[in-house]
Amino acid sequence: MPEKSSYVQNLEQCMKCNLCTFVCPMMEVNPFYPGPKKAGPDGERYRLMAPEFYDYALKYCLNCKRCEISCPSDVKVGDIIQRARLKYAGHNLRDYMLASTDLVGILASPFAPVLNPVLRSKTVKGAMHLLAGVDSRRTFPSYSSRKFTSWYRKNVRDGFIKGESAPTGKFVSFFHGCYVNYNYPRLGEDLLRLVNAAGYGVRLLEKERCCGVALISNSFGSQARRQAIVNLDSMRKAVGRGEDIITVSSTCTFTMRDEYSHVLDLENSDVRPHLMLLSKWLYGKIESGEVQLKFNPDFRLRVAYHTACHMQKLGWRNYTLELLKLIPGVELVELPQNCCGIAGTFGFKKENYRYSQTIGDKLFTDIRLARGPQELESDVPFVVCTECETCKWQIEMSTGIPVLNPVSILASALFSSRQ
Amino acid sequence: MKYDAIITGGGRSGCAAAETLLERGWSVCVVAAGLRLDADQDAPYQQLNELARKGAVVLSGDRTSGGIWADSADEYCRKLLAVKTLNYDDRPLEARVFILAGGKFFSMGLRSDSERVFEPVFGSDVEFIPGRENWYSPDFFAPQPFMGFGVKTDTHGRVLFGGKPALNLYAVGSIVAANFTPADPSKIELPDTESDA
Numbered sequence: 001m002p003e004k005s006s007y008v009q010n011l012e013q014c015m016k017c018n019l020c021t022f023v024c025p026m027m028e029v030n031p032f033y034p035g036p037k038k039a040g041p042d043g044e045r046y047r048l049m050a051p052e053f054y055d056y057a058l059k060y061c062l063n064c065k066r067c068e069i070s071c072p073s074d075v076k077v078g079d080i081i082q083r084a085r086l087k088y089a090g091h092n093l094r095d096y097m098l099a100s101t102d103l104v105g106i107l108a109s110p111f112a113p114v115l116n117p118v119l120r121s122k123t124v125k126g127a128m129h130l131l132a133g134v135d136s137r138r139t140f141p142s143y144s145s146r147k148f149t150s151w152y153r154k155n156v157r158d159g160f161i162k163g164e165s166a167p168t169g170k171f172v173s174f175f176h177g178c179y180v181n182y183n184y185p186r187l188g189e190d191l192l193r194l195v196n197a198a199g200y201g202v203r204l205l206e207k208e209r210c211c212g213v214a215l216i217s218n219s220f221g222s223q224a225r226r227q228a229i230v231n232l233d234s235m236r237k238a239v240g241r242g243e244d245i246i247t248v249s250s251t252c253t254f255t256m257r258d259e260y261s262h263v264l265d266l267e268n269s270d271v272r273p274h275l276m277l278l279s280k281w282l283y284g285k286i287e288s289g290e291v292q293l294k295f296n297p298d299f300r301l302r303v304a305y306h307t308a309c310h311m312q313k314l315g316w317r318n319y320t321l322e323l324l325k326l327i328p329g330v331e332l333v334e335l336p337q338n339c340c341g342i343a344g345t346f347g348f349k350k351e352n353y354r355y356s357q358t359i360g361d362k363l364f365t366d367i368r369l370a371r372g373p374q375e376l377e378s379d380v381p382f383v384v385c386t387e388c389e390t391c392k393w394q395i396e397m398s399t400g401i402p403v404l405n406p407v408s409i410l411a412s413a414l415f416s417s418r419q
Numbered sequence: 420m421k422y423d424a425i426i427t428g429g430g431r432s433g434c435a436a437a438e439t440l441l442e443r444g445w446s447v448c449v450v451a452a453g454l455r456l457d458a459d460q461d462a463p464y465q466q467l468n469e470l471a472r473k474g475a476v477v478l479s480g481d482r483t484s485g486g487i488w489a490d491s492a493d494e495y496c497r498k499l500l501a502v503k504t505l506n507y508d509d510r511p512l513e514a515r516v517f518i519l520a521g522g523k524f525f526s527m528g529l530r531s532d533s534e535r536v537f538e539p540v541f542g543s544d545v546e547f548i549p550g551r552e553n554w555y556s557p558d559f560f561a562p563q564p565f566m567g568f569g570v571k572t573d574t575h576g577r578v579l580f581g582g583k584p585a586l587n588l589y590a591v592g593s594i595v596a597a598n599f600t601p602a603d604p605s606k607i608e609l610p611d612t613e614s615d616a
Contacts, residue, residue, distance in 0.1 A: 015525075019453070022460045069480025072453035072526060273509040284510060287420075315481050315506035318420060336468070 009080055013073045014041035020067035020077050025339040026060050029358040033060040036067035039084075040077040047084060054088035060355070061085070062343035063217055064309035079262045086221040086263065094133045098345040099218040102210045102227075105143070105182030112145040135353040139397045141183045141389075148176055148185035152192075152204060159201020161192055171201045172281065173238035173245045175231070177252045178210050179389040187248055190411035191278060195246070197414050198282060198291040203243065205234040211252040214345050216263055225264050231256060235271045245275045248407050250387035251344070253277050254310035277387060278407050279319040286326075293326070294415040300329040300380045301409065304370040306363065306395065307337045308388035320387065320406045327413045331380070333370050338363040342394035357398065364399050371401060385409060421513040422448045422476070423609060425502055427483040427540060428520030428528065430455040432592025432601075434466050436518050437475050439604040447475040448512060450504055452482040455526070481506045483540050486517070486588075498586040498610075499541075515610055518602065519543075519570065519578060519590040528594040529569065536568050541588065544571040544579040546596035569596035576602025586610065 020036040021027055027035050034043070039058050046053035058081055067077035097104060108115050118124050119140040129136035158167040172195060180188040195202050209231055212224035235245050235256075247253045257275055260268045285291035303324060307317045324332050341359030346352050371382045384395055384403045392403040424440050426433045429451020437447050449470060455463045471477045481504045489498040501511035521528025521540065530539045536547040547568040548554065554565040570578055570590050577584035587610055589602035 017456055019456065019460065023454070023464070065480075070454045071480075072456065074453065074482065074527070280510075313480065315478050315504075318476055322420075334471075 010075055011041035011044045011080055014075045015073055019070045019072065023066045023070045025064060025359045026062055030060055030355050032057050036077045040080040041075055044080050044084065051088055054084065058085055059089060062339065062346060064339050065313040069313060076262065082216065082263045085219050086216065089219040091219050095218040098348055099214040099220055101178040101214055105178055108143040109147055109182055112143040116142045129350055133350050134348050135350040137353060138348050141393055143182055144185050146185060148181045148188040151185050156192065159203055160196050165196045167201055168199050170199060171203050171243050173205055173243045174202045175205060175208060175245055175247045177249045180248060187405055187408060190408045191248055194407060194411045197293060198285060206237055207234045211255045213251055213255040216259060217344060228260050228264055228266055232266065232268055232271055235275065239271055239274045244281055246278045246281045248278055248405055249389055250277065250308045250311040250314060254314055277316060279323050280316050283319040283323055295327045295413045296415045297328060299327060299413040302331045302380050302382040303385045303409065304333050304335050304367060306335045306384055306386040306391060308386050308391045309339055311387050312337055323410060324406060335366050335370060340391045340394045342390045344390050347394060360394060360398055367399050367401060422446045423514065424516045424518060425512055425514040426518045426520055428522060429467055430520060430522050430526060433520030434470060436520060436591050436604040437470050441473050441475055449475055450478045450481050450483050478504065484508065486541050487511050499588045515587065516607055517588045519588060519594060520592045521594050523593045538570050546571050567597035569594050571596055572599045574600050576600050
């Protein structure tokens with residue numbers, strides 16, 4: 001059982017400079033949001049006095065952590081807001097369904113062929129808008145009829161894809177996350193191809209639950225904590241075997257590395273250094289000379305890299321950019337760092353849809369500019385690249401431009417002797 | 420990740436140093452722990468974006484937490500190999516030259532307790548008057564002694580440890596004590612990696 005973390009809130013360090021208010025994407029579009037300074041350190045003084053001071057407008061916080069990045073006094077503004085929401089905010093059935101990614105995934109997976117068109121039909125979208133409060137203009141991610149874990153059990157032996165490469169006896173553990181398991185198993189397959197090509201086998205964790213980010217942001221603290229404990233226990237076993245734990249999603253990674261201790265008060269410092277995105281792991285292996293990857297010289301792709309908010313907070317985008325630069329046929333541009341506006345389950349709620357889209361506008365414009373006019377488009381395909389799956393849904397829905405995880409780009413650019 | 424220079428501090432002097440080094444063709448990484456305050460709040464934001472556009476790696480919201488030094492027979496003439504930050508604590512950032520531009524007390528480049536003023540990242544030599552009662556002048560408009568406190572440097576702007584300069588750690592901006600010389604980024608030499616390794 002993990003001990004309590006020694007995390008302390010440092011609201012008394014705030015000197016009210018309002019730099020956080022200045023960089024907050026929600027402040028630009030929503031006059032009902034009090035802003036990070038008022039919602040965080042200021043509001044906390046009141047809440048310490050009496051819980052009745054809790055302001056329900058705190059639900060507008062996207063948890064993008066830009067406030068913490070801008071703070072010259074190192075106040076954990078975003079954490080203070082998240083902790084207050086966890087403690088005081090209520091939730092309804094809609095929030096429960098949106099937050100229970102594991103439960104919904106398990107229920108949806110067997111019915112995916114029927115469910116996907118149903119979730120896209122106008123009638124069902126309208127009904128969900130009215131009855132469930134899920135915005136009808138939002139497109140639901142498709143569910144996969146076969147879970148990643150089922151594919152893994154059938155096609156992987158000793159950590160390697162059967163018939164593709166021979167086991168080496170070296171392993172990493174893979175936290176696949178809900179999106180890979182229920183929505184897009186292909187990304188997990190790409191990861192296996194890439195890690196196998198680097199000479200490592202991929203193990204799954206003994207037990208894996210959703211990282212809990214949606215539960216945290218919808219104020220289901222005790223359930224998030226239960227799931228976090230299961231994940232941490234499994235990850236400890238992997239670390240005990242001498243394995244790193246790699247991930248493909250920036251938000252899952254950020255949640256398990258930082259929010260587990262800062263928001264859920266769980267001690268994770270033993271696991272934290274071993275838990276990382278694939279790009280950080282792979283870059284380290286290539287830099288040390290242990291791994292060399294061969295890329296297909298005919299591969300061509302124009303890539304616009306979008307730094308997801310939690311990727312910015314993690315500070316690791318250079319690992320991804322450096323890896324993408326290794327592929328000879330990739331033309332890479334880095335998009336200015338702006339929030340896409342969806343913030344996980346936030347943008348699915350009908351009361352938030354317009355804020356979500358207005359915040360994302362800057363990014364969508366930058367993406368279209370990076371692509372150039374459609375009629376002039378070259379033969380080389382253009383994609384947006386990001387580590388965050390909800391950014392992917394938001395950008396694909398709002399711009400119609402495909403979004404790929406860097407893992408998929410690296411895997412499809414690999415040189416294969418069978419090609 | 421290895422750079423020619425890593426700059427601790429994304430304030431006015433850190434950004435200016437980065438700008439100069441970029442113009443000299445160096446690869447530069449700026450660790451910017453928070454935005455600096457400015458009458459025009461857009462300015463610090465744009466300055467960091469501009470540096471990134473010119474090719475600097477800007478780690479916004481990260482914080483340098485310590486250094487990794489080369490083993491040396493002489494304890495006080497040391498070479499800095501890498502720095503740890505909050506996000507890069509398990510995999511430190513390497514460079515050939517390091518520049519300390521952490522600012523003074525508000526920017527947390529300098530800290531104090533009841534007895535002393537210290538520089539928290541590397542623990543370098545700090546110039547200050549002992550006795551906290553001597554730090555302030557009761558006359559509000561008089562020059563305040565604490566404003567002159569800061570890290571000690573040699574004539575090249577290299578940071579002192581036990582009175583001796585570190586080989587490749589320089590200081591610029593307000594973190595440097597009033598009577599000491601800040602480094603001039605246009606004159607810093609890239610050390611020859613092979614010979615002094």
